[in-house]
């Protein structure tokens with residue numbers, strides 16, 4: 001009995017057999033847009049809406065099994081796939097690098113399951129998924145920043161009991177976090193926390209800004225763009241909506257400072273006002289600094305090359 005539905009299924013099956021090389025017709029007919037089924041997308045979107053309505057609050061969600069292992073960006077990937085639309089352009093970075101193995105694989109997965117275009121330039125992108133960085137370029141209301149989070153609980157270092165953690169957040173009892181920062185300051189002379197620096201969002205919840213460095217934290221404060229944090233392994237989503245206060249926890253007489261190495265500048269583009277990472281050579285005297293944001297570095301290198309050529313002609 002050949003019903004239209006059965007014919008369609010059989011038709012898809014036969015086309016599937018002839019298109020196992022991964023051509024677009026195979027993907028279009030066998031994969032849901034954005035890989036996730038519509039029920040899963042709705043559930044994740046509801047969690048995102050709650051997270052946006054209560055900035056900084058960690059919303060539990062039913063983290064799905066994804067084609068990447070938990071801890072490898074599955075939380076960020078689920079958010080991206082739940083909110084991506086046909087008009088989006090996606091950019092994925094890993095430690096600021098578009099060509100990192102993790103970034104390439106996640107970008108390929110998003111593009112192949114949606115058919116949307118990809119870009120490495122923030123200006124051309126609308127959906128930016130990232131691990132460890134915010135792009136150096138200014139972002140605006142067109143952008144949604146999705147951050148992959150390994151450890152969403154900012155108080156994990158001072159308390160292990162989940163019920164006590166819930167109580168501390170519910171009562172905004174962050175005294176032990178303050179004590180921990182104070183002990184760090186007394187012991188080391190400075191607050192040594194770098195990535196995952198605790199911040200108070202909207203004067204209410206403390207969040208872990210993991211995995212971005214301190215350099216990027218001022219970018220979250222009163223930002224034009226929406227930031228969504230997804231932890232797939234820990235099954236939590238939280239958000240910093242646009243125009244929201246994000247204040248790093250610090251003491252009145254200990255101002256918050258971003259990372260800065262005096263005299264360091266990028267070996268490729270000579271920038272000294274971007275977040276730089278040190279590349280260690282076997283001979284320590286040959287170690288050098290490069291921009292963490294590889295796309296920003298490449299564009300500025302090209303710009304300076306073309307302007308110097310213009311001067312020569």
Ligand SMILES: [Zn+2]
Nearest residue numbers: 266269291297
């Ligand atoms: Zn550079």
